[in-house]
Amino acid sequence: MTTVVELNQVTKEYPGGVAALRGVDLHIERGELLAIVGPSGSGKSTLLHIVGTLDRPTAGTVALAGHDVAALSDRRLSALRARHIGFVFQSFHLVAGVSARDNVAEGLLYSGLARAERRRRAATALERVGLGDRMHHRPHELSGGQRQRVAIARAVVGEPDLLLADEPTGALDSASGEAVMQLLHDLNGDGATIAVITHDGGIAGALPRQVRIRDGQVVEDTCTRAPLPAGGEVPCHATD
Amino acid sequence: MPRDRLTPARLGPRDVVHVGSAGLRSRPMRVVLSALGIAIGIATMIAVVGISASSKAQLLQQLDTLGTNMLKVAPGQDMFSGEKAKLPKEAPGMIGRIPGVEDVGAVGDVKPTVRRSEKIPKSDTSGLSVKAASESLLKALRGTVRAGTWLNDANGRYPSVVLGSVAAERLGITVPGQQVLIGKQYFTVIGILDPLPLAPEIERAALVGWQAAGTHLDFDGHPTQIYERSTDTSVESVHKLLARTTDPQNPQNVEISNPSATLQAKAATEGAFDSLLLGLGGVALLVGGVGVANTMIISVLERRHEIGLRRSLGATRGQIRIQFVTESLLLSGLGGLAGVVLGAAATYVFAASGGMPWAIPPWAVGGGFAATLLIGSVAGLYPAVRAARLPPTLALQAG
Numbered sequence: 001m002t003t004v005v006e007l008n009q010v011t012k013e014y015p016g017g018v019a020a021l022r023g024v025d026l027h028i029e030r031g032e033l034l035a036i037v038g039p040s041g042s043g044k045s046t047l048l049h050i051v052g053t054l055d056r057p058t059a060g061t062v063a064l065a066g067h068d069v070a071a072l073s074d075r076r077l078s079a080l081r082a083r084h085i086g087f088v089f090q091s092f093h094l095v096a097g098v099s100a101r102d103n104v105a106e107g108l109l110y111s112g113l114a115r116a117e118r119r120r121r122a123a124t125a126l127e128r129v130g131l132g133d134r135m136h137h138r139p140h141e142l143s144g145g146q147r148q149r150v151a152i153a154r155a156v157v158g159e160p161d162l163l164l165a166d167e168p169t170g171a172l173d174s175a176s177g178e179a180v181m182q183l184l185h186d187l188n189g190d191g192a193t194i195a196v197i198t199h200d201g202g203i204a205g206a207l208p209r210q211v212r213i214r215d216g217q218v219v220e221d222t223c224t225r226a227p228l229p230a231g232g233e234v235p236c237h238a239t240d
Numbered sequence: 241m242p243r244d245r246l247t248p249a250r251l252g253p254r255d256v257v258h259v260g261s262a263g264l265r266s267r268p269m270r271v272v273l274s275a276l277g278i279a280i281g282i283a284t285m286i287a288v289v290g291i292s293a294s295s296k297a298q299l300l301q302q303l304d305t306l307g308t309n310m311l312k313v314a315p316g317q318d319m320f321s322g323e324k325a326k327l328p329k330e331a332p333g334m335i336g337r338i339p340g341v342e343d344v345g346a347v348g349d350v351k352p353t354v355r356r357s358e359k360i361p362k363s364d365t366s367g368l369s370v371k372a373a374s375e376s377l378l379k380a381l382r383g384t385v386r387a388g389t390w391l392n393d394a395n396g397r398y399p400s401v402v403l404g405s406v407a408a409e410r411l412g413i414t415v416p417g418q419q420v421l422i423g424k425q426y427f428t429v430i431g432i433l434d435p436l437p438l439a440p441e442i443e444r445a446a447l448v449g450w451q452a453a454g455t456h457l458d459f460d461g462h463p464t465q466i467y468e469r470s471t472d473t474s475v476e477s478v479h480k481l482l483a484r485t486t487d488p489q490n491p492q493n494v495e496i497s498n499p500s501a502t503l504q505a506k507a508a509t510e511g512a513f514d515s516l517l518l519g520l521g522g523v524a525l526l527v528g529g530v531g532v533a534n535t536m537i538i539s540v541l542e543r544r545h546e547i548g549l550r551r552s553l554g555a556t557r558g559q560i561r562i563q564f565v566t567e568s569l570l571l572s573g574l575g576g577l578a579g580v581v582l583g584a585a586a587t588y589v590f591a592a593s594g595g596m597p598w599a600i601p602p603w604a605v606g607g608g609f610a611a612t613l614l615i616g617s618v619a620g621l622y623p624a625v626r627a628a629r630l631p632p633t634l635a636l637q638a639g
Contacts, residue, residue: 054552054632067246075556079248082554093549097266109259110554112249 002030003063004161004193005051010060012046012216020046022216023060028162028195033188035204036197038213045166047213048197052085052164053077065161082110086155088165092147094139100126100150101135107154125157126150129183145176152183156192163187163194169203181206248556260566263539271571274535277528278575278615279582282608284521286583287590288514289604294591297599299507306438307382308500309475313466313486316495325493326462331486332374335466338481340474345377346463347442350453352423354401354446356411360421366410370422371445371464372453373402380467381439388416388431396449399456401427404443408432422446425456438499439467528575529615536568536623543627544634551632561624568620569613576612580605 005028012021020043028034038044049055050062053069062069065084072080086107094103104122105115113121126135129149139147148168155163165184169177181203188194196207204210205224212220251259264271313335315325328334332346350372353365377383378390389395391402401420403413408429411420419426427448436442453459466486470478483491540547547560555563584600591598 049633052552072246075248075558076246078551078554078556078559079246080554081552082248083246085552087549087552089549093545095262095546098262107553109251109255110249110550110556110559115252115254 004028004030004065006063007051008061010050010057010062012050013058020216024218026211026218028193030193031191032209033185033194033207034209034211035207036195036211036213037199037201037204039199042213043216044197044213048164048166051195052087053081083158084161086158086160086163088151088155088163088168090167090170092151094147094150096139099136099138100131100142103139103150104153104157107157111158121157125153129153143176144172145179148172148180149183156187161193163192165194165196167198168196251559251562256562256566259563261570263543263567264570270535271574274531275571275575275578277531278525278572278612279578281521281525281528282576282579282612283582283586284524285518285608286580286600286604287586288517288521290583290587290600291590293599293601294587294596296507298596299503301597302437303500303503303507306500309470309472310438310499311468311479311482312497312499313468313482314495315464316493318493325490327464327466328487329461331463332466334485335468335482338478338485340470340478341468342471343376343380343469345380345467346374347371347377347465348453348459348462349464350457350459352457354411355421357421367444368407368410369445370457371447372450372459373447374450377467380469381436381442383436384434385431386434388429390431391447391449395430397451399425399427399452400430400449402431402433402447403429404433404445404447405435406443407446420446422448423457437503525611525615529572529619532568532572532616533619533623535571536564536620539567540564540623540627544630547627547630548632548634557628560628564624564627565617565620569616572612572616572619576609580608
């Protein structure tokens, strides 16, 4: 079992003395599916930025896929994101006027793969999320749930070590939201490591592990024996 | 332990263009408007250069047909008497024997003036002169007859006259057969010449046969202008021999000139295009560049989320910079392309309406394009640097 994310005593203070995170420890192992849950203002967004290497902590250490983030230049950090992290956003962030397949292929643009190969893998990823028949549809021709599935395909097309989903169901109706969560479960069953950031306790409760954040601190880290994946053992590495 | 060195992948040229043009494809109207400024600037510069190049090409073409191998011999001032010297009667024949000389034509001034009729006062010459002309004159000048015939052995003996183009116009003669009064005698117009750009003095003359001038107009037989055509290669050597051959006793009394030299000088000045208009084009180009910079800044502000997304997908700051500089270059490049086409079209219309050849110097097109690319990169640099400095967390903020 390898560690994908390792946060030790991470603190983040914004200019003006506001502390968004205060001494957070978080370990995520390969193959986990966990929720980072907390009310707005709890610091979960900041935690997402730091785990996603989009921001650096004020104090403490962050290691991602074995790389110490503090030691990396901005260029190397970009390469780290290109290879090891996939993002899914609440508002999808698809490129308007571009087909679903090309939107997914954008996820590989900075990977160094040739264009033809990027498009081939994009088609495979779209089929994986159940949109094999929507390759040439543009975002405005898709429903909200379909758009989020395109965004998920874009995030997983590079087979990242970690998939970070920020309120992935926040902009969807409950039926589409459930389908998206099911897809995340399926991807996790295939071996993907996924962290879902949410304020919704219901969504969090359906995941094998919940990390609760409040006032910049981890207040609870628990495992629920949620539905077992076909593989058998549910990996759970809660610290308490 | 890190398994890889984490070096960012390079974007291929095709990907750079693709990413750089994405923003343009989504907003075509804005592209048209902001490229327009550049297009106007480049079009102005191309048109200014193209129009002057076209008029120069026309002059050079004219020079080509007229030839630069003609020399004109005229009498100078006599060193001692200060009066106008006289060229020897034998001079045309002597010149004809210089190696390389192909044609020699001569004219000699006669005193009487030409008038439409007796009713016109004698003093009113309309700026025209009467000249005795040798039969070979027309060939030496490479002139052509617009109507009627040229002087020859037969009609040269009788009171007949050939009018230069300007002379015919001023006398109001449009067709041969009419009569004009020279001195006290009426002469029949047997021909009218086409314009002679190299010999404007012949355009303004009434030409009488050498013999008839002697018979009817008291012509003394001394030529006053000799026109000589040689092969192109022997112009220099003929020039050296011309004075001594014309008047072996007093070569200092002979003036030699090259009528095509003035045309050549004119062609050279036509090449110096109007710097004021060129400056105006430069100002338009600069304003266009400011427009592009403006569009780029707005584009960066609008696409903060896209920039954040690309950073989260693994784009480095350099790759974001390249994307926006490429966009700016494409924007101004499109404007430049449109400007070149517009300028070329404007030059074509001007040249076609003036009967000129259509000429656009390649250096103008190349220079215009280079200026466009320079402006594009300068205008795009600041917005691109701003885009690259945006924090990547932006994409995650809802909105």
